[in-house]
Every structure is written in structure tokens, then in C-alpha cells.
Amino acid sequence: MEISYKVFEKVLVIHFSGEQYTGLGDLLNIDFSSITLEDILDKINKIENGESEFEEIGTERSIVEIRKNECMIYDDFDGLLDDDELNPTINLSTLEFKKIVMNWKVEREKLLSIIKK
16 A cells, blocks of 8 residues: 655645545545544553544445454445445554554644645
């Protein structure tokens, strides 16, 4: 999985190579979302600390189900749209998902400092 971090017209974007990661990109591109990266990390921490066995969080379109060993990211419009219009469902290890979120959080801070200059 190739990941790039960009700024488009002052909007910070994480981009994944491959269509299978469309839902992951939608989930983590939080500039116009009601969730934050911190919200996602809080859910992961609840799982890691044993406070919960299952957590779920998402945008209007993409949802992540977080469990101890695996995360599943799926399209919340499943059942409402034709299969060819849905973002693909993907599974990642919880550790890999957390690493992606944490790296994006760091990169967002760097990009924010650049565009504020």
C-alpha cells in the first residue's frame, strides 16, 4: 500500500494507491467530517486497553469496525447502492490501522504548519 500526503486548495488529503482503499481514504480525510483522528485513536485505545471488545466509528459513508486484532472498513451505503458503486470492504490488522492513523496525524500537523505560513 502506497500512501501520500497532499494539500489541495488548503485541504489536507491522505491518498492511498489502489481503488480498494477508497473507503479508508474517505474515513481518514477528516477535514469535512464530524469525526477526528483523535476520535478514531480513542476507539482503538479502548480496544487495546481492554475497555471494549468492539468499537465502531465512521463518516457518512465509510465505517470502521475495530476489534483486538482486525479492523474492517466498509461502505455504509451497502444495500442502498449497487455493488459497483460501493467502496470496497477491506480488512487491516488493528496495529496497521493504528499506525496509518498515527502517521497521518503527524503528517497533518506538518502540512498544517506549512499552509499556515
